[in-house]
Amino acid sequence: MTKPEWRRREFLEKCIVRGGLIAGVPMTANQLFGFWQKAEAAARKPTAPEVLGPFFKKGAPDNRDMRVAGEPGMLLQVSGAIVDTRGNAVPGARIDMWHADHKGIYDVHGSRYRTKLAIESGATYEVKTIMPGHYPDRPAQHIHYLITAPGCKPLVTQLYFATDPFFEGDPDKNRGKRGVVSHRESIRPVTLLDEASTPHAAVSFDLVLESA
Numbered sequence: 001m002t003k004p005e006w007r008r009r010e011f012l013e014k015c016i017v018r019g020g021l022i023a024g025v026p027m028t029a030n031q032l033f034g035f036w037q038k039a040e041a042a043a044r045k046p047t048a049p050e051v052l053g054p055f056f057k058k059g060a061p062d063n064r065d066m067r068v069a070g071e072p073g074m075l076l077q078v079s080g081a082i083v084d085t086r087g088n089a090v091p092g093a094r095i096d097m098w099h100a101d102h103k104g105i106y107d108v109h110g111s112r113y114r115t116k117l118a119i120e121s122g123a124t125y126e127v128k129t130i131m132p133g134h135y136p137d138r139p140a141q142h143i144h145y146l147i148t149a150p151g152c153k154p155l156v157t158q159l160y161f162a163t164d165p166f167f168e169g170d171p172d173k174n175r176g177k178r179g180v181v182s183h184r185e186s187i188r189p190v191t192l193l194d195e196a197s198t199p200h201a202a203v204s205f206d207l208v209l210e211s212a
């Protein structure tokens with residue numbers, strides 16, 4: 001069977017021969033093919049959407065450290081890039097994040113474990129919080145997201161944790177239990193760190209937005 005790479009190359013060469021593809025600067029066919037491959041490699045799959053859920057509240061403050069003094073829970077650092085499907089940085093995003101406390105209870109009256117980040121410069125985000133608890137209706141730990149950004153479609157998604165006991169050490173096998181997690185890529189690896197005798201978990205979760 002012909003490799004997809006060669007089918008693409010044949011397609012590209014036909015475009016060049018027929019004048020359907022013109023480089024802005026003089027390039028050989030090989031250079032053009034390399035250019036094409038590089039552009040494809042940078043492409044990103046959009047972050048998988050999830051439901052908004054019943055606990056979203058408008059008006060959260062921009063809080064980069066959601067920890068609450070005196071409340072238990074493992075420190076969790078979540079960070080990532082905000083990019084489009086071409087891999088380009090997307091500045092100017094607004095990111096609502098909200099999750100349950102260590103007991104699995106949402107604050108429906110105030111703003112505990114809620115934030116709305118205003119990313120004024122750059123295209124990355126980082127927050128400190130605690131690892132969310134479990135609750136009966138959604139027995140996997142998760143953080144909800146609502147992201148808006150100029151020129152992009154709004155995205156509602158959720159982040160899950162590969163270390164969650166719910167997955168019994170095997171997210172690939174167990175993510176579908178009770179229909180909780182729709183997309184495997186929403187379950188992120190967790191790095192456990194012990195800096196200055198403060199154990200904490202760190203997770204990277206990039207937000208890949210589709211153009212509007």
Ligand SMILES: [Fe+2]
Nearest residue numbers: 053138142144
């Ligand atoms: Fe939830």
